[in-house]
Amino acid sequence: MSLTGQPPAAVLVFQTLLQHGPLSRAEIGRRTGLSPGAVTKSATPLIADGWITEVGRPTAERANGRPATLVAVRAARARFVGVKITGDELIGVLADLTARPLASRRAALDSRDVGTVVLAIARLVQQLRDTADVGEADAIHGLGVTISGDVDGQTGHVQYSPFLNWRRVPLAQLVESATAIPTVIENDVRALTVAEQWFGAGAGLSSFALVTVGAGIGAGLSVGGRVISGAHGVAGEVGHLPVGGTERTCTCGNTGCVEAVASTHAITEQARQATGDAELTMEEAVRLAHAGDPAVRGVFTHAGHTLGLALASVANLIGPERIIISGEGVASYDLFADQIRQTFADHAFGAAADCDLVVRSLPFEEWARGGAAVAAQRVFAPAK
């Protein structure tokens, strides 16, 4: 049995338990608006098939004078593998139904050739399967592969991935053939947002944005419990909001993009210009800024201002409850945090400024976990 075949009420009961932990049947009814009869009717086959289970001792709460029993999701009921592809390595995690990691592994990529990468994914999945002592044949329910770029999760095609220089690669199908595991693919930032939405800093929020700052600048936007994917596969492109002034040209060919000012590469380039040192690295730029070099500090401040304008744009359009800032760039976040907050406060319109800005350090294993969350979501939140 899969949750996919279940009626909408059963899916709703399951999702409510997934997000709000062990609950009594009465509390499930209150939260879903389902009648007691409908809750019981939905829960019974889910319990029979091991998706949810009764847990712990009855609480003090009493229905009809009897103690109420709590029910909860059985996280061990299904396992998923998530893999993130970067330009030079694969990061994989094996996770349970709630995307809790059970094991993780990395594998270096010596080629970006599609065939080589697909075989490396299959090998990594096999190693994760072995480490975790997964015996049953159907024990891995799904595999989620994530990659930066324009990814069409519906058709399973990577339309364009700049870091790997892939175009129109039917990645889901290739990986599924190589692993014999049902496979979904997703843009890596959106996958990370799915994980945060169900099991991270976005859980329980009506809306939030996850903005990642590093070699690229992107975002996942979660509104009403769904991550926005865009009618044409493009959404959350914070890095290409035209708020950055006209001085610098972006890798996409435009002027004005946030990425042209605030990506790791852009900051390094501007720090080289500011210091006249054509060999300066990002690490050295960070060191100079920490040491108080005014020109290099100015580069970080300008990047922070541009990021602040971008976050204000997100807040003015979507009005999220929270914006989570992450990515490799947060390692030097102290250098532009004040300016981000200042510019955000200046340009967020009215009550949009009440949006909570938080910084989260999310290592690549968390990104890989995003793949597992996307695969799990196909099971517990089938598309309508």
Add this chain to the structure above:
Amino acid sequence: MSLTGQPPAAVLVFQTLLQHGPLSRAEIGRRTGLSPGAVTKSATPLIADGWITEVGRPTAERANGRPATLVAVRAARARFVGVKITGDELIGVLADLTARPLASRRAALDSRDVGTVVLAIARLVQQLRDTADVGEADAIHGLGVTISGDVDGQTGHVQYSPFLNWRRVPLAQLVESATAIPTVIENDVRALTVAEQWFGAGAGLSSFALVTVGAGIGAGLSVGGRVISGAHGVAGEVGHLPVGGTERTCTCGNTGCVEAVASTHAITEQARQATGDAELTMEEAVRLAHAGDPAVRGVFTHAGHTLGLALASVANLIGPERIIISGEGVASYDLFADQIRQTFADHAFGAAADCDLVVRSLPFEEWARGGAAVAAQRVFAPAK
């Protein structure tokens, strides 16, 4: 009976009929994923209470060898009034369940005092009731009042409306007391977006944006069948995206806002500077631009460029299927349309540029109809 008390499956059946017209029960099942039994069980009480009805002749489609009957929404089942408040008049429409206008009226406002406006709304509603020969006591199911500004539909408060200079006005409650009709309030652009989503240029789209250009510049964003309202009541503030350069200061106090460059007022001001004529009106500026005055044409081109950046920002973040451009400003749309499209095409990222840009002229009666649609939505799409 209200739809509010119906189980989720019945609401789904009703909404499917509302958006996709007369359908056979088998087709309803295909579109909703409900079993034939569940469709019949949902439809029966809806038919009994007059919300939906069997229509026309059986189609050629046969279920179990018998001709299939079509069912459709009974638009006459419920009536709603929508009222838009502007700085100097009220515009009201009486509409059926599908927000089709049955009658409309305007009333001048000689004061912006809250009490005066509430009484004027009550009078207008009474006149609409009279004209339309509505006999039964409960014949008007709901009233939706819309107004520009920061409107909290949940609490029924107008938090701030700049044109009327209202702050924290419990408008829904005041109007409900004066009319004895269940009343909801909403931001006027969001209400117009609700009407477009269910019954207009947005019907059937997975996502769209409605951008209004005029004295103010705003937007409604519809994603996954819901208009985004923002966690703190602010969303769709296209007019305050910081893409407009630093030369001009906005009414909100910031530099960079789209509204500071492209609102009717901003265009007039810039045309005055360009011509040295401090008395120039918007109508005269339009005339000069049409006559080929290069300085005034430049003002419109700059406004068009700024609007294009704003629309590209919306496309890059949300990736809507369509952007609908409307508002008083579209009367002079020919003067900046080319530049809007050019800048949009330049700055929309990748496939986001496939978003369809359409211009719709929507008179204030359409905006008032938005109020009726919001009131109707409370009946047919109760909040979860």
